[in-house]
Amino acid sequence: MYRSHTCGELRSNHIGTTVTLAGWVQTVRKFGSITFVDLRDRYGITQLLFGEELNKVLDENPLGREFVLQATGTVSERSNKNPNIATGDIELLVSEFKILNKSAVPPFTIQDDTDGGDDLRMKYRFLDLRRNAVKRNLELRYAVNRAARNYLHGNGFMDIETPFLIKSTPEGARDFVVPSRMNPGQFYALPQSPQTFKQLLMVSGYDRYYQIVKCFRDEDLRADRQPEFTQIDCEMAFVEQEDILNMFEGMIKSIFKEVKNIDYTEAVERMTWEEAMWQYGNDKPDIRFGMKVCNLKFPAHTFPTKQSQSALIDGVDFKVFDEAETVLAIAVPGCSEYTRKQTDELTEWVKRPQIGMKGLVFIKCNADGTYKSSVDKFYSEEKLKAIADAANAKAGDLVLILAGTEERTRKATSELRLEMGKRLGLRKDNEFKLLWVLDFPLFEFALEDQDGGGAGRWVARHHPFTSPKPSHIDIMINNSPKVDDLDKYLEHPYANIKANAYDMVLNGNEIGGGSIRIYQRELQEKMFAALGMDAEEQQHKFGFLLGAFEYGAPPHGGIAFGFDRLCSILGGSESIRDFIAFPKNNSGRDVMLDAPSEINNKQFDELQIKLDLK
Amino acid sequence: MYRSHTCGELRSNHIGTTVTLAGWVQTVRKFGSITFVDLRDRYGITQLLFGEELNKVLDENPLGREFVLQATGTVSERSNKNPNIATGDIELLVSEFKILNKSAVPPFTIQDDTDGGDDLRMKYRFLDLRRNAVKRNLELRYAVNRAARNYLHGNGFMDIETPFLIKSTPEGARDFVVPSRMNPGQFYALPQSPQTFKQLLMVSGYDRYYQIVKCFRDEDLRADRQPEFTQIDCEMAFVEQEDILNMFEGMIKSIFKEVKNIDYTEAVERMTWEEAMWQYGNDKPDIRFGMKVCNLKFPAHTFPTKQSQSALIDGVDFKVFDEAETVLAIAVPGCSEYTRKQTDELTEWVKRPQIGMKGLVFIKCNADGTYKSSVDKFYSEEKLKAIADAANAKAGDLVLILAGTEERTRKATSELRLEMGKRLGLRKDNEFKLLWVLDFPLFEFALEDQDGGGAGRWVARHHPFTSPKPSHIDIMINNSPKVDDLDKYLEHPYANIKANAYDMVLNGNEIGGGSIRIYQRELQEKMFAALGMDAEEQQHKFGFLLGAFEYGAPPHGGIAFGFDRLCSILGGSESIRDFIAFPKNNSGRDVMLDAPSEINNKQFDELQIKLDLK
Structure with missing residues (x-):
């Protein structure tokens, strides 16, 4: 012993x-x-x-x-x-x-505030893992795993393992493929998710399925993406959207309780995708703080049901606003006394390439009730007050206004809002705010080729198995997906079809997403066709699923949570890598193992493949 | 709703x-x-x-x-x-x-006694999964999963996920490999087990690790092998063999209790590998019944400590025995009245290619105390009685004797014993008998090339990370692995080195196996060298592990259970496939998905590989 x-x-x-x-x-x-x-x-x-x-x-x-x-x-x-x-x-x-x-002298100190840089710690990950900070992260990860399993078990879910060596059905993200030695010339794919399997399990009557499972996507790695990542993957049969929302906000609340000892008793807020875009410029808003977007000007087709406020800014011959597609404002509380240096810095911030705006207009709502702006020569104080009022600004606030094309301006305003929220300490590490975002568009329109499927076509925003909202099914059935004038795709009926899909957002991060699925063969075929797949391609890629839908498929739906992301937010970190025992770097390499690496000639021979390096 | x-x-x-x-x-x-x-x-x-x-x-x-x-x-x-x-x-x-x-008419009936054949049921696996029999299997699998997790959690183990895209280190079984698009010309491998990662976690101080995890082996599929399979994978630091045996017989007993409501209160029997081979001809004996092997004749070097009984059969000029390397007997209870037809059938049974014996000698121990044999003309009744007594035969038993080369004869005797046990109803479905087999040889000698590593060399019986028994470490340190005369490899000191390894056997099936690991760099290098790896290859394949051993590696050991197999035995089935939701067939194909399949040119281009079909 x-x-x-x-x-x-x-x-x-x-x-x-x-x-x-x-x-x-x-x-x-x-x-x-x-x-x-x-x-x-x-x-x-x-x-x-x-x-x-x-x-x-x-x-x-x-x-x-x-x-x-x-x-x-x-x-x-x-x-x-x-x-x-x-x-x-x-x-x-x-x-x-x-x-x-014995031990050689470690290349960095095994302490919370280690002297080791990122690269060194990744190379000696087995030593980095000894540090308390990393250990706490993995312990938290295990606690989340355990809490999720206990909740799902208690609610009658069954963990059923789905295969890892499956069929390549490229679309959306790239598959990792695995040459088959026993079937020369053929390849398995690693699953991007167990999506079709969990749907088959519903067809098989398993009712409530879950799995905490590795998934794989061969994408160019942006910061904090990993080629292999973990999902809490769930599916239920005989359910409507409401059943799923209730079940899984229950799960997250249970995780809060078990892992963080937080009683999240209030109902999770809900917001349509359209409202999220309108109020926050973003489909995963951080609702820990307000600072909602004031839509001064926007293209009529983007929010058909919303009232324009452009009268507030029109008619003074200010070209920047007159020529912009979209003008958006936010009121930053208590910042009316920003110095020239501070507003200049903010202007530089929005002009950075990641944000990409041409400039920033501001209105200082002074404590004494006067207004001062960078566009004083165009707008009277009365007009400035009207704009500030529209943006819900109080005395002492600073109104920031961005103008440009719709998509970029909305994104930039959202980023600016988050940045100001951070600077003002409104995004507190220990405050957790959940949000359901609902009613996403079913389709996006790919003006350019995204994935080899061709340009000028509809792509599934979530995935091709997502059901339209029941009231929108007819729009899909009764209209051809064909878009004659690419410039006017937004006027095509498909642009208005909303999906029976939902995302769970935590503190401005999407932690989970799912949908009620299509379960009728005809509708699924219609969906595949809308995405540009002919009957042969449908049969080749998804024949098994279409076949399964012929033998009594029940209504069903589900959700998948990004387990790594969920852990990192609960752990108060920006980086999922800190919550993975053996992560890969941004080139998809494991620097500790030195993988990937070359394989030997015997392996090439047996697999009957060879290199074809450009 | x-x-x-x-x-x-x-x-x-x-x-x-x-x-x-x-x-x-x-x-x-x-x-x-x-x-x-x-x-x-x-x-x-x-x-x-x-x-x-x-x-x-x-x-x-x-x-x-x-x-x-x-x-x-x-x-x-x-x-x-x-x-x-x-x-x-x-x-x-x-x-x-x-x-x-609606549903089309299913291609087979969704009933316990379905009319669907194997192939049809695999193609329509989503319908097969509806059958009660299959559902019960998956429910049992989930119950085992849950029981194992609860036990391990309760004992302070942490579930830590290890990566799936790792480094190819071919030896033993073949790796599945995954071409890396971001690192052209390089490949990941899918893990055959998380072995090195769990050892690194011990070096990192995680102490008690577990995972229920998919593993991958690209082997030619014998019946009931799957290219992807699941392990309950565990490792502990600061432990000796005894700690591991106690912990994991506790786990299996806990599974028995939770899943089958069986109180397995008795201590699990233990047996050395040598005793198992001696008494049962097999390193995973089914100890639900006796019928132990009587070793009439065997090569002296095989069991150096055992006494020969060849005097019982020598000296009568019976060439079959005289020329055989090994002669083994078993006493089958109550079968002395077998007819000629029955003994002929048994003779045919042992002559089948899978068993491969040339014939079968039998002695009928008649109820009246007389003896009758197929070799009466060589052996007097007195001699027959002596042989029967040595085989522990009672009046009414039938002694079956096989003769031939050591390895084949021992295997055949073991198979014959299991077959007779089955015929006599001694292998009861609802009886569960656990056994630890200990003290395996550390090395096997590969007379022929098994895995491209060359012929005439030592291979690791378990894996290269297994520690020798402490008292045998010196044999390894003080002797060169070189074998000068291949015919006499059994006389080389390495042939006698026993490993700190253990298998758990349930009803004649190996359900788990593990070892105390090497944790000193020098001994690990010695082991790699014994297996024929030069310093460069060691560094290339396992540099990270050798490196880790330099920074304070603790003594550690572990075990992995074959989860699919464990479930199938608990479920009373011979086939692991029945306990996997979406299994592959013997060609490694998923016939439902039709995978593996061809990939498209864009995929080849991006991966910078091409086919090289023979």
């Missing part, structure tokens, strides 16, 4: 007992003829005291950081207690010890 | 209430002007009664098998109750119904 207790276990009630510990040397401190060693394991740190005699042994066999040590001795009361650690009342008076393994 | 209750839920206390059910039409029975429908879902079957009026509607919209139906009505007492189903006391008097989806 290597140990009788862990390094986090001993308390004053153990004083006098003989115990054996094993762990890693965190620090060694010598004071004259005695030595203190902090011994660390997964459970904590215990102070070891080596008296005069053993100290001599240590002189000949010096301990280094990260040595693996086994020590037996008597638990004793500490003279100067350390209230910061759970074992701080005691120390172990060592009578016997054994160095189980 | 599609339903208020499930089809397995209603009891007599619901009588009089109005409910809505949804499910699949199992059967339709018309009696004059009324119709009975059995409606099925995951939870059970409920009888629906359609009265005269609705019956007319049904006449115009006839229901077929597997239609998806929603029905509302009043729960009523049944006139003729069905005690065989939980809902048999009631029926639903339908007032309203809706056909949610």
Whole structure:
């Protein structure tokens, strides 16, 4: 037996007992003829005291950081207690010890504030994983895993494993493929999600399915994307949207409770996609704070039901606004006294390429009731007040106005809002606000080729298995998907079809998304056709699903949560990589393993493939 | 809302209430002007009664098998109750119904005794999954999953996900590989197991790790092998073999209790590998019954510590035994009265190519104390009695004797023992007997090339990370692995090194295996070198692990259970395929998906590979 207790276990009630510990040397401190060693394991740190005699042994066999040590001795009361650690009342008076393994000097310190850079820590990930900060993340990840499983189990869900070696059906993201040695010339694909399998399980009558499962997408890695990632994947039969929303806000609340001890008792807010875009310029708004967008001007077709406010800005011959497709404002609370330097800095911020605006107009709503603006020469104080009022600005606020094309301006306004929210401390780490975003458009229109499927065509916004809202099914059935004039695709009836789809948003991050699915063969075929698949392609790629729909498919729907992302938000971090034991870098490499790597000729021969390097 | 209750839920206390059910039409029975429908879902079957009026509607919209139906009505007492189903006391008097989806006639019946053959059921797996028999298997699988997780969680294990896109380190089984688009010319491999990652996690201090995880091996598929399979994968630090054995027999007992309600209170038997081979001819003996092997003759080097009994058979000039390397016997209880036809059939059985023996010698130990044998002309009755006594035969038993080369004869005897055990009903489905097999040889000697590593060399019997028994480490350190005379490899010191490895055997099946690992860089390098890897290859393949061992690796060990196999044994089936939702066939194909399949030119272009078909 290597140990009788862990390094986090001993308390004053153990004083006098003989115990054996094993762990890693965190620090060694010598004071004259005695030595203190902090011994660390997964459970904590215990102070070891080596008296005069053993100290001599240590002189000949010096301990280094990260040595693996086994020590037996008597638990004793500490003279100067350390209230910061759970074992701080005691120390172990060592009578016997054994160095189980030595350690070279680590390339960085194993501490919360390590001196190791990103690359070094990734190369020595096995050492980085020893740091408390990383350990806490993985412990949180396991707690979320456990809480999700317990909730789903308690609600009658069954974990059913779906295959990893499946069929390549390229569209949307790229598949990773796996050459088959036993079927030369043919390839498996790794699943981008278990989507079709979980739908088949509903057809099979399994009713409530879940899986916490790896998925794979061979995409160019933007920051914080991983080629392999984990989903909490769920599906239910005989349900409507309302059933799913209730079930899964229950799951997230249960995770909050179990993992963070947060009682999230209020109902989760709901908002249509259109309202989210209108109020926040974004389909995953952070609703921890207000600062809603004031839509001064926008293209009529974008929000057909909304009233234009362009009268507020028109008629003064201010070309920037007159020529812009869209003009949006936000009122930043309490910032009316920004200096020239501060407003200049904000202007530079929105002109950065990531934001891409040409400039920033501001109105200071002074505390004394006067208004001051960067466009004073165009707008009277009265007009400025009217605009500020429209933006819901109070005395002391700063109104920021952006103008340009619809998509870019809306995105920029959303980003500016988030940035100001962050600067003002309105996006608090320990506040969690959930939101359901509903009624997404079923289709997007690809003006340019996105995925090899050709330009000028409809693509599924969620995926091709998403059902239209029941009242919109007829629009799909009764209209051809053909778009004659690409410039006017927004006027095509398909542009108005809304999906029975929903996203769960947490603090401005999409943590989950799903939909009620199509379960009738005819409608599924119509959908595939709308996306440009002819009957042959449909049969080749999804024949099994269309076939399954002929044998009594029940109504069903589901959702998938991004497990890595969910953990990172709960852990208060921006980076999912911090919550993955062995992540890959932005080139998809595991720098610790040095993977991917070359394979040998025997492997090429057996797989009957060869390289074709450009 | 599609339903208020499930089809397995209603009891007599619901009588009089109005409910809505949804499910699949199992059967339709018309009696004059009324119709009975059995409606099925995951939870059970409920009888629906359609009265005269609705019956007319049904006449115009006839229901077929597997239609998806929603029905509302009043729960009523049944006139003729069905005690065989939980809902048999009631029926639903339908007032309203809706056909949610139609179904074509299924290609086979959705019943326990279906009329569908294997191939058909695999093609329509989504229908096969509706059958009770298959559903029970997947429910059992989930119950085992859940029980294992709960036990491991309760014992402080953490589920930590390890990567699927790793590095190819071919040896032993073949890797599946995945071309990397972002790193042209390079490939990931899919993990054969998370072995090195779980060891790194021990180096990182995570102490108790588990995962229920998919693994991949590109092997030629023998019956009942799958290219992707699931392991319960576990590792512990600061442990000795005894700790692991205790922890994991606890897990299996806990699974027995949770899943089968079996109290497996007795200690799990233990046996060395040598004893298992000696007593059963097999390293995974089924110990539900005796019929142990009598080793009449065997090569001295195989069991150096054992006494030869060849005096019993020598000296009568019976060439078959005299020329055989090995002669083994078993005493089959109560079969002394086998007819000529029966012994002939047994002789044919051992001569089948899978068994490969040249013949079978038998001794009938008659009830009257006389002995009759197929080799009467060589052996006196006295000698026959001596042999029978050595085989532990009683009056009424039949002694079966096989002779030939050591390996084949031992294997054949083991197979014959299992076959006779089966015929005599000694291998009971509902009896479960666990066994630890210990002290495996560390090395095997590959006389022929097995995996491209070359012939005439040592290969790791378990894997290259397995530690020798502590007392055998010196043999490894102090001897060169070089074998000068291939014929005498058994005399090389390495042949006697035993591993700190253990297998868990259940009813004659290996359900788990593991070892205490090497955790010192020098010993690991020695092991790699013994297996024929030079320093460069070691560094290329396992540099990260050797590196990790330099920074304070703790003593550690672990085990992996074959989850599919464990489920199939607990479910009383021979086939793991029955316990996998979407299995592949013996050519590694998913016939439902039609995968693997061809990929398109764009995919080849992006991956910068091409076919090289022979």
